[in-house]
Amino acid sequence: MPRYALKIEYDGRPFVGWQRQPDLPGVQAAVERAIAKLDPVGPEITGAGRTDAGVHATEQVAHVDLSRDWDPYRLGQAINAHLRPHPVAVVAVGPVSDDFHARFSAMERRYLFRLVSRGSPLVHDRGFAWRVRHELDVEAMREGAAFLIGKHDFTAFRSSLCQAKSPVKTLDEIRIVESDYAGGVEFRFYLRARSFLHNQVRSIVGTLERVGSGAWEPERVGAALASRDRAQCGPVSPPDGLYLTGVDYPENPFAASNGAWPGEGGV
Missing domain, CATH: 3.30.70.660 (Pseudouridine synthase I, catalytic domain, C-terminal subdomain)
Structure with missing residues (x-):
């Protein structure tokens, strides 16, 4: 199963935090529901950090395993389409190796x-x-x-x-x-x-x-x-x-796009 890194930003005010919680609005759950619209496996995502209720992110990083290959740009845009109206956006996607872990690989x-x-x-x-x-x-x-x-x-x-x-x-x-x-x-x-x-x-x-x-x-x-x-x-x-x-890794998981979508400036 191909693995992808996601760079995610969000307004933390409507959420109880990053982590998925039963019957409560978490950022992780919102992203997972959006991805489930695209992948029959209904995959779980793993984030680099567990931000608390009301805490924001301009560069949370998560990884996800999908059942098929995706063009990174199209994957990001498809997830964003299903994230509406939540104040959450995937701003970059990068294919990564199977041993990349958003949390444990972070330096x-x-x-x-x-x-x-x-x-x-x-x-x-x-x-x-x-x-x-x-x-x-x-x-x-x-x-x-x-x-x-x-x-x-x-x-x-x-x-x-x-x-x-x-x-x-x-x-x-x-x-x-x-x-x-x-x-x-x-x-x-x-x-x-x-x-x-x-x-x-x-x-x-x-x-x-x-x-x-x-x-x-x-x-x-x-x-x-x-x-x-x-x-x-x-x-x-x-x-x-x-x-x-920001979260740094031994190798930049978004290097192919320099962290930006086509037509945008690099970071």
């Missing part, structure tokens, strides 16, 4: 979190960014973030429901970019790691927001990490501003 995952500081409620970005009313000190947040870079036991920054076998992870980067935003300031948190724990990114951002507000000293982030105590972590930020933005 790196990247997340973006958008945080907006302004007095007025968000309108166009409502549900797509976390808004706080107070000002934030970006340099203090960067100082606090530095304690988290590298290999650590992140017990304090993971959900009590996390099913990972080990809390030890290596966080390769936290980069915080400040930019103008109408009536305020936007802060973008870029995080890179091979893998993340459940709620790890949202716990990190929620903690750094406390530092930026002045409620925490930057050094308290290091103390919370060292405590290995969930109660010492800052609050978990809402899912609104979180996006899965």
